[in-house]
Amino acid sequence: MLYDLNIPWSPSTTDSQLLQTLTLSASLGYGAVALNTTLTQAPSGQQGAPFPKLSHDSSTKLPRILHRATLVFDDPAASNFSLPALVRIYDILAVRPLSDKAFQNACLTFDTPIISMDLTQNLGFYFRPKPCMAAVSRGVRFEICYSQALAADARGRAQFIANATGLIRATRGRGIMISSEARNALTVRAPADVVNLLDVWGLGREKGMEGLGSVPRSVVVNEGVKRTGFRGVVDVVQALDAPPTKEKKEGQPGQSSNKKDKKQKRKNGEETQNQSKKMKLVSRDADTAKK
Template sequence: MLYDLNIPWSPTTSPADLARTISFASSLGYTVLALNHTITPPIPSQITNPLPKFPSHSTTATPPPPTGTPSQPSQQQQQNKQPTILHRATVTLSDPSQNYRLPTLALAYDILAVRPTTEKAFQAACLSMAEPSLISLDLTQHFPFHFRPKPLMAAVARGVKFEVCYAQVLASSPSTSSSASGGGIGPPPDARARATFISNFASLVRATKGRGIVVSSEARGALGLRAPNDVVNLLAVWGLGSERGTEALGVNPRGVVVNEGIKRSGFRGVVNVLEVGGRESDVKKNQQQGQGQQQGKKGKKQQGGGAGGGGGGGDKGNAQKRKTPDEGGDGAQPTVSKRQAKKLRLALKEQEKEAS
């Protein structure tokens, strides 16, 4: 499965443009998309999710026409198949000491991400913040700090991923909106912004060793999207290997979605564990072993009862207490301890002295 966790949405986005972007992303092979709503503090106390709702999976229930080959899906099924649509919120983070209401905001969306703009906010997002599972970076901007391996690897160990958006190189600044026709991506960025993006991306790959990177589009139109193979090749040119690039489109974003789902379905890290039924052969084998053990116990009980009846002892049987040598059951002399033997010798010596 391929993921694109950043399809920007704003109140000015037309439904036709959004539907066209989603349809084109689905045709490129992306099966899970996330509509991103960027929120700038202050966050209101009453939080509502304004993102439009789409059906997660909708496939036609009618069978394909008999004229088509059975191995090829019909054109109607391809058109009716829709990707899974998630809702995401991205909070611009500048001062971590402020109250951003992140726990309340996380309950209203499927995915919560932060976009730090200062070194203090970046350190807090990497080391201490528990609500966001994704740190989104605008690599076209010049950061007032460097990407150091220690905080970044600590974030990767915690399960936090770093998002890189390739449309930032293809499109202009984020304030530029799409054209009225719904397909444009705006004029290309200048050479300085492109060089800054490549430099920041190389520093990020060097600090994380290519781990924990999620690649999204952040495309404001259908023309800003790229096919998965093109994205992997583009990342390889920028310094990320093809294997890590494939993980950035599949495994890593899937981990973000799964972790966010566990946070909302579990309670304090407790997850229900369901018993899985075994194979039929294993179940029959265990039943046969249990029946054999029960039959063995019954046979032992019957043997014990027969031995007790033959001895004439009634219910004593094998449970009769064994007599010790001290009790004299077999006529043997009782044993004498060393202390008692020493006392006897001393007593005999005293008697001999008195007699003499």
């Protein structure tokens, strides 16, 4: 299955626009998408995810929909977010650091699985291999959103390519996740087209396919386990009904049970022989006593 973990949503997005994007991405072959909302500060009060419930007639096929929040922060500690509260609301969390310090912190300490950057901007810092590789080995994935480049002007495109190649160089293509960030239906592209585009920019074809398939899948599954599993480590995948105990005893390997039966039979037979002998002896004794 192919994933596109970034379909941006904001309160100004209408349902029909969103539905357009989703139906197109379903027909292009994506199996699961994540609606993404961008948070610059912690949401006030207890509330659920803001995404609309999409009503559609059953003839249109939609991908599986996940909820994601991207936290934008500038100061390295990101002190204005409380992660546990957000974890309860959203399926996936991502961060968008805006400064070098914040980026380092996101790579090395922050407990979110995705680092997503606006690559069309001049970031003001380079992607250095050390923190990037540390992030990848920690399980954090970098996101490249191709439709940023499609929608940008020539300058933004150049900046995007510079940043993307820099990121690919720093991580050697490992742990890179590809998603669209498509603000309308026209900036979604078919998976093969996207893979080719990133191949031109230096991410190999194999890695590109991984970036659409197994990498985002691992993110989704890990996040799911974190939320539903026991201490974020063990997940109950499927609970079988308690088996009826009698059947299980009977259902044990047939040969051994047969052997046991035989033994028991033999034992019983011996006992009866012994008993009959004893009985004979007893009766003989009784006869002699009578005589």
